[in-house]
Amino acid sequence: MFTKTHNRSVVGVSIEIVKFIQMQYPTGNDIMNAVPIELNKFNNKLIYKPINYQKPKKYMKEQIQEVFSQSI
Numbered sequence: 001m002f003t004k005t006h007n008r009s010v011v012g013v014s015i016e017i018v019k020f021i022q023m024q025y026p027t028g029n030d031i032m033n034a035v036p037i038e039l040n041k042f043n044n045k046l047i048y049k050p051i052n053y054q055k056p057k058k059y060m061k062e063q064i065q066e067v068f069s070q071s072i
Contacts, residue, residue, distance in 0.1 A: 017043050 005011060020043070025031040044057065 021031070021039070022028075024042075025034065
């Protein structure tokens with residue numbers, strides 16, 4: 001599933017992630033041998049600006065707790 005955004009910060013971070021992956025796997029062929037979980041762990045360290053420079057895992061946990069702790 002894909003979504004669209006006009007948030008320049010999100011677009012900029014996405015472009016940075018693509019460039020980092022291209023640097024890690026310059027030929028493009030060896031990315032097929034990459035371990036997706038390890039690649040995502042690395043990429044998740046880059047996503048700071050759109051979430052006010054918080055660590056992604058911590059931020060996600062806080063957001064989930066906030067949503068589910070609200071009374072209905």
